[in-house]
Amino acid sequence: MSAMARKLLCADAEQQVALTSRGLDPTLLEAPWLTVCSRARAAREAIAASPAMEEAIVLSSEEVEGINLAAALKVDAPACRVYLAACEETGSVRSRLAAAHLDGVLSLDEVVRRLSAEAVPDTVVIAADGASGRGREEERAGGFLLTVVSGSGGAGKSTVAAMLAHGAARRGLRCALVDADLQFGDLGEIGAADAHVSLDALAEDSALLPEVSAGEVALIEAPGRPELAEVLAESLDRAVQEALGRFDFVVVDTGGSWNEQQVRLLERSAAVVFLIDQRASSVRACRRALDLCLRCGVATSSFVLVLNRCGRHAPFTSIDVSSALQGAPVIELADGGREVEELLGAASAPALFASGNDLCASVDRLLGELLPRGTALCQGVAQEGVIARWGLKGARAREKKHMRRASRRRSRAQCDEIRVPLGEGR
Structure with a gap:
């Protein structure tokens, strides 16, 4: 919970989706002034830990009825305004509200208006500070952090991360690439950077962080010994922070x-590329990872779901995977073929990007969508999540009809096996 939080929202994943569908900007769920909890215990702990909490809005929780949680919060913090939301105001409810000394009932639309209005003062402060060139703009100064993850290994994270860094460098940015696979990371082996330093060396002397010019990539390599991974975990956090202060774009x-x-990386990232490959097990792993994020309270509005190695003969298309993920938008990256392995095996990552390979071209298009959002976030502008800009309708229009039909026939049985609700099994 942020020390600045002054409002508490109690809502499970379904109700959070309902709020965004009614017009709430998903990025507000990550605002520093708002604490979002899906579980009753977490909500009570949050309000107890923050005497400055001004208002609590209860839509639902995963364990207890909303009105019971609202009553408990009012007992825990009598000075805090507590509202019950998404509840029909019957005579019975009104009597229970009075007995619990709650402050009222709100509709979903009223919740959206209250939270949206709360963001306005922050925007005004940013504008006022900008007049003097100090304040909030200075606090937000630093690079754009993009994290590449997957639910299981072998999805192509290292290749995509390296291509994203080189794509940003081609746009004239000073880029840093960080290998956070502290046991078996191999970005240093594929020639991914113009300058590099190992994390263990950087932990001993932060002055070793390479200086690069615009259009170049610096690499913070994983340590050479896997047994150092646990020891260097905290050093990784410091290295990322240092890189954000020195580079325009950090992957x-x-x-x-x-x-x-x-989880800490996900929470601080401006955007997260979630890679899925052409295996059904990778789609299942994605579902489990997203479910984990919900349970841990990690906001997923910055996530971009990306299906790797797509092509005419690939088992899955973005439509197939989107269907298995309850309609979540999915972007496709093209299969780069043998050239990818050949050039990376020869430690020629820059040459791969310069080749105009199908994979690199699709990564560059993805980067074009991510960078404008990063600019807006760094300026403090509330903006629609990246994931929301990729609708299924547009994806269908780009998909060739014969590819969709062939893929559906091949993969319908596999997708049926993994089409289960996100919340199942909690």
Whole structure:
């Protein structure tokens, strides 16, 4: 919970989706003035830990009825305004509201208006500070952090991360590439950067962080010994922070396992590229990882779901995977073929990007969508999540009809096996 939080929203994943569908900007759910909880215990702990909490809005929780949670919050913090939302105001409800000393009932639309209005003062402060060239603009100064993750190994994270970094460098940005797979990271082996330093060396002397010019990429390599991974976990956080202060664009390539370090990266990232490959197990792993994010309270509005290695003969298309993920928009990256492995095996990542390979071209288009959003976020402008800009209708229009039909026939059985609700199994 942010120390600045002054409002509490209690809502499960379904109700959060309902709010965004009624016009709430998804980025507001990550605002520093708002704490969002899906579980009753977390909500009570949050309000107890923040005496400055001004208002709590209860839509639902995963364990108890909303009105019971609202009553408990009012007991925990009598000075805080507590509202019950998304509830029909019957005579019984009114009597229970009075007995619990709650402050009223709100509709979903009223919740959206209240939260949206709360963001206006922050925008005014940013504008006022900008007049003197200091304040909020200075606080937000720094690079754009993009993290590349997947639910399982082998999805192509290292390749995509390297191509994203080189694509940003081609746009004239000073770029840093961070290998966060501290045990088996191999970005240093594929020639991914113009200058590099290992994380263990950087942990001993931060002055070793390479200086690069615009259009170049610096690499923070994983340590050479896997046994150092646990020891260097905290050093990774510091290295990322240092890189954000020195570079325009920072790409973090993560490992296959999910841990506290990875969650911290997701929380601070301006955008997250979630890679899925052409295996049904990769789609299932994606579902489990997204479910984990919901349970941990990690906002997914910055996530971009990306299906890798797409082509005419690939088992899945973005439509297939989107269907398995309850209609979530999915972007396709083209299969780069043998050229990708050949050039990376020869430690020629820059040559691969310069080749105009199908994979690199599709990564460059993805980057074109991500960078404008990063600019807006750094300026403090509330903006629609990247993931929301990729509708299924547009994806269908880009898909060739014969590819869709062939893919559906091949993969319908596999997708049926993994089409289960996100919340199932909690």
